[in-house]
Amino acid sequence: MFTLFYVGIVIGVLVSCPMGPIGMLCIQRTLAKGQLSGFVSGLGAAFSDFIYAIGTCLFMGLLVNFIQAHERSLQIFGSLFMVLIGFYIFRSDPVKNIQQNREPKQTLVQDFVTAFLLTFSNILIVLLFIGLFAQYGFILPEQSIQMTISGLIGIFAGAVIWWLFITFVASLMRQWFNAKGIRLLNKIMGTVIIALAVIVFIISI
Numbered sequence: 001m002f003t004l005f006y007v008g009i010v011i012g013v014l015v016s017c018p019m020g021p022i023g024m025l026c027i028q029r030t031l032a033k034g035q036l037s038g039f040v041s042g043l044g045a046a047f048s049d050f051i052y053a054i055g056t057c058l059f060m061g062l063l064v065n066f067i068q069a070h071e072r073s074l075q076i077f078g079s080l081f082m083v084l085i086g087f088y089i090f091r092s093d094p095v096k097n098i099q100q101n102r103e104p105k106q107t108l109v110q111d112f113v114t115a116f117l118l119t120f121s122n123i124l125i126v127l128l129f130i131g132l133f134a135q136y137g138f139i140l141p142e143q144s145i146q147m148t149i150s151g152l153i154g155i156f157a158g159a160v161i162w163w164l165f166i167t168f169v170a171s172l173m174r175q176w177f178n179a180k181g182i183r184l185l186n187k188i189m190g191t192v193i194i195a196l197a198v199i200v201f202i203i204s205i
Helices: 002-016 021-033 035-061 064-069 071-091 108-120 125-136 145-172 179-204
Strands: none
Touching (some): 002 035, 002 125, 002 145, 021 035, 021 145, 035 125, 035 145, 071 179
16 A cells, blocks of 8 residues: 555656646746745646546546556556656746746745646646556556545645645745756756656566
8 A cells, every 4th residue: 555655646746747837837836926925836737637536546447457558568668658748848948938027926825726727737747647546556456545545635735745846846945947947947857757668668578
């Protein structure tokens, strides 16, 4: 049970770490209004990811026999998919076309809701979850409901840990978190995702 929980934490971090629009939003709010505002926005994103993780888990649960029969092929596919995701993150510019103006002052509830809706509008996150679930063997026939729930809680915990970390760092290093710093962070996270995918790919073959 605890093993799947820790796997879930890894998945939660990997899903959250790309510095896309939601990452930029959380950093902007941290710099403009303080860490609490940025972190609450991150919680909204984490809750949206948690809902998508549950939906993906149920969908893959219906295909558990197929997954078991093609486990190695799916792990290899998941690894290759994650390499592509990592390469896309490495090459992307998270600052481009992001509005730099400060938002109107909002309550913490509004911060949570707006970040949740922004993240929830990206339905392609399901593809990322499918790739990660296949890569890490998150859905297996022998798993109990308790183990699956533990893994899902781990995903939420991983996302929360990431947003706590990134908003803390952004608050601590305000001067460093300029456009150049954010681009560098994206390249680092893209490289990490590619490296993890390659390691799992080597283990799978």
